[in-house]
Amino acid sequence: MATMTTQVTRRADARRHIVKLWLIALLPVSLVAIFNSGHQYLSAVDSNLLAADDLRSLLLRGLGASAQNPGLYDMVIVGVAHFLPILTMALLVGGFWERIIADRSQRSMEPGFILVALLFTLMLPGAAAFMHVAFGMSLAMILGKAIFGGDGKSFLNPALLGVAIVQVSFPGAAGSHPLWSGLAGYAGSDAIGLYHRGGESALTAADMDLWSAFIGSTPGLMGTTSVLAVALGAALLLWKGLIAWRLLAAQMIGLFVFAGIFNLLGADQGAGTMPFYWHLLLGSFAFGAVFLACDPVASSSTNPGRWIQGFLIAALVVLIRVANSTHPDAVVPALLLASIMAPLIDHGVIAWNIRQRARRHV
Amino acid sequence: MSESTLDTKKVTRAALLGRDYRGVKFELLCREGDEVGAGDAVMRDLRRPAIKFVAPVSGRIARIDRGARRKLISMQIDIDDSVPVAGVEPPADNKTDTLRSFMLESGAWSALRTRPFGNIPGPDGEPAAIFVTALDNDSYAPRACQIIDSRMDEFRASLEVLADISTAPLYLCHAPDHSLAFADSSKIRCVPFSGGYTAGLPGFHINRLAPIGFAGREVWHMGYQDVIALGHLLVHGKPWLHRVISLAGSAVQNPRNLCVVPGAANDELLEGELADGPNQILAGSPLYGRPLDTGQSFLGAGQRQLSALLGKSEESGKSDGVGTIIPSDRLEAASPPGIYPVPLMRALQLGDAERARELGALELVEEDLSPLSLACVSNSDYGSLLRAVLEQIEAAR
Numbered sequence: 157m158a159t160m161t162t163q164v165t166r167r168a169d170a171r172r173h174i175v176k177l178w179l180i181a182l183l184p185v186s187l188v189a190i191f192n193s194g195h196q197y198l199s200a201v202d203s204n205l206l207a208a209d210d211l212r213s214l215l216l217r218g219l220g221a222s223a224q225n226p227g228l229y230d231m232v233i234v235g236v237a238h239f240l241p242i243l244t245m246a247l248l249v250g251g252f253w254e255r256i257i258a259d260r261s262q263r264s265m266e267p268g269f270i271l272v273a274l275l276f277t278l279m280l281p282g283a284a285a286f287m288h289v290a291f292g293m294s295l296a297m298i299l300g301k302a303i304f305g306g307d308g309k310s311f312l313n314p315a316l317l318g319v320a321i322v323q324v325s326f327p328g329a330a331g332s333h334p335l336w337s338g339l340a341g342y343a344g345s346d347a348i349g350l351y352h353r354g355g356e357s358a359l360t361a362a363d364m365d366l367w368s369a370f371i372g373s374t375p376g377l378m379g380t381t382s383v384l385a386v387a388l389g390a391a392l393l394l395w396k397g398l399i400a401w402r403l404l405a406a407q408m409i410g411l412f413v414f415a416g417i418f419n420l421l422g423a424d425q426g427a428g429t430m431p432f433y434w435h436l437l438l439g440s441f442a443f444g445a446v447f448l449a450c451d452p453v454a455s456s457s458t459n460p461g462r463w464i465q466g467f468l469i470a471a472l473v474v475l476i477r478v479a480n481s482t483h484p485d486a487v488v489p490a491l492l493l494a495s496i497m498a499p500l501i502d503h504g505v506i507a508w509n510i511r512q513r514a515r516r517h518v
Numbered sequence: 519m520s521e522s523t524l525d526t527k528k529v530t531r532a533a534l535l536g537r538d539y540r541g542v543k544f545e546l547l548c549r550e551g552d553e554v555g556a557g558d559a560v561m562r563d564l565r566r567p568a569i570k571f572v573a574p575v576s577g578r579i580a581r582i583d584r585g586a587r588r589k590l591i592s593m594q595i596d597i598d599d600s601v602p603v604a605g606v607e608p609p610a611d612n613k614t615d616t617l618r619s620f621m622l623e624s625g626a627w628s629a630l631r632t633r634p635f636g637n638i639p640g641p642d643g644e645p646a647a648i649f650v651t652a653l654d655n656d657s658y659a660p661r662a663c664q665i666i667d668s669r670m671d672e673f674r675a676s677l678e679v680l681a682d683i684s685t686a687p688l689y690l691c692h693a694p695d696h697s698l699a700f701a702d703s704s705k706i707r708c709v710p711f712s713g714g715y716t717a718g719l720p721g722f723h724i725n726r727l728a729p730i731g732f733a734g735r736e737v738w739h740m741g742y743q744d745v746i747a748l749g750h751l752l753v754h755g756k757p758w759l760h761r762v763i764s765l766a767g768s769a770v771q772n773p774r775n776l777c778v779v780p781g782a783a784n785d786e787l788l789e790g791e792l793a794d795g796p797n798q799i800l801a802g803s804p805l806y807g808r809p810l811d812t813g814q815s816f817l818g819a820g821q822r823q824l825s826a827l828l829g830k831s832e833e834s835g836k837s838d839g840v841g842t843i844i845p846s847d848r849l850e851a852a853s854p855p856g857i858y859p860v861p862l863m864r865a866l867q868l869g870d871a872e873r874a875r876e877l878g879a880l881e882l883v884e885e886d887l888s889p890l891s892l893a894c895v896s897n898s899d900y901g902s903l904l905r906a907v908l909e910q911i912e913a914a915r
Contacts, residue, residue, distance in 0.1 A: 170895035171844070171895050307842065308842030397847045398846060399846075400846070400847055401847065452844050453845070455845075457860035458860065458861065502861070505858070506858065506877070509877070510876045510877070513729060513731060513876070513877075516729055516731075
């Protein structure tokens, strides 16, 4: 009779439990982030580049990675050496602000910042500069969370806000680090840009096919490359009822519909000719659709509103991708806009509901 | 599952509870020490004297408990079967007035409840619809269809009366696999309802069939055991001294259904039933039940379940006050249909009576929101928040 005892003890732990489940759901994408960072790094460098003396190179050399005939061990070490410092930085900065905010508002620290830090890390390239990480994470905690009163009270996903700020603030940040190759700066994978310029053959020339994009061995923001890993996390969240299936379904159906519309309009080239499955596989749409758009607090809270918001996200993503070749990924701005719209959508839905009720009452 | 096949549990004391009749100011018709037969009027409503309350059992009035501002808490009766049961004359004809005064005199009227607010309807009130709840979707509750089938004569007689106390349609809400042999007449409309726990609550049915809006109308509803009790009066001319309840919960050694007298004392019902160790007694189901208030250790009116859980109750649980709502599909599943849970919960947390009313609060009472309180992580008790809002609305009328 587990349900009965949970009635009595559930409340104190319920919120912590939700954060824990989200972290578990992010485990597959985190693993892919590590493996794929290693893979991308090792396939982009020649053996000498390991000799650089920045923190990450020191770390991976210290752990004994080598670029001569790299194996699985080297891949993991290199991946960890890129993923972990960013995550640590994000956690330290997030924890610092959480501590200050908790002290000022005289409450205990909430575990939400761990989730924010992980989501934020997964939406960054492996070569992100630490100062940029600290900057984005600070603003995520303050603007995305603290000024609204803490966990669950913001109307934006803090991690999404942090990523958006980093993308906007440092548009030309890409450097000579091997993990910048194939990326359009902080905006992530340039695959859609490639498709824009050269169609499917450009993807093939860059060694991208459906399978590699599905399992995630392509360049991109660390956690967003693998649709497979995202699907695993989504399955857990859906099973536990932590994300609204309607919102997710609406985004997927919307992607299919709007990509189809642009296909039918008959453009000769550019992202308008891109079929829906490439929209799903390239860039960070899948990751954003599951882990950022479905943030229960920052999305629509009525069922019709969830459908509307989902279609809106899909429409914005496809539209920006097709119409604006300088912003190839488009997921972050689209999610941000849709999230800001969510209270307005809810307002409309509720007003409509009230009118319906008033009409059929006794 | 007729009463004869069930375990009967004898108790020595039973009671009428003041908290079961919201908004009633009781005027006593007897004193401590008086002998009363089951069905004798013992109290009436001071403001609406036609509404009478009858003794649930025969015996001697042992104690009349009053709380703050002399509010009646309980009237306790020591059971003595030698005191004769009050007989009632069946109604002479089926005119509305005759039937209503029969129900008022025999105490059956006090089992009717209104929505909005969950009060006893006024003797001259005119409902927009009457709902009979002939199902119970709580998996621990007694099976409504078996009890009704074993008392079909009484149930039928009672429905015919209920259909005639007003011009409004009577909705008989039943489980889909329970075929009740009533032809859909112009008065009685049989509506099957399937679904989870909430689909068995009158709030759900009312929301579906006669949603309450702003026009000031009300609907009435009655539970199936009270319907049978009314039928017993009509068919046999004397009150039904049985109620079927279920005992359940992790602290109950032998969960089963029991046949008991209405208003029976909980401690006597639970004697010898509980496992050792600390436990918590709930009125209602193990999942959605309400912890008993101190000093209210009797079965309430219409209560069909008594539960006992292992472990101490968590006192600090509800004192946290308003927490953050985290929307999820679970909240949608736990709320009545057509009601958006998150906006309603926010309105209730803020005490925004106007918005809560627009979102459908008038169709609901506390029991409808207990699944939401359970599914929400915010620590809020939406039942009591709803009651506060309803009281605001009621006061403004």
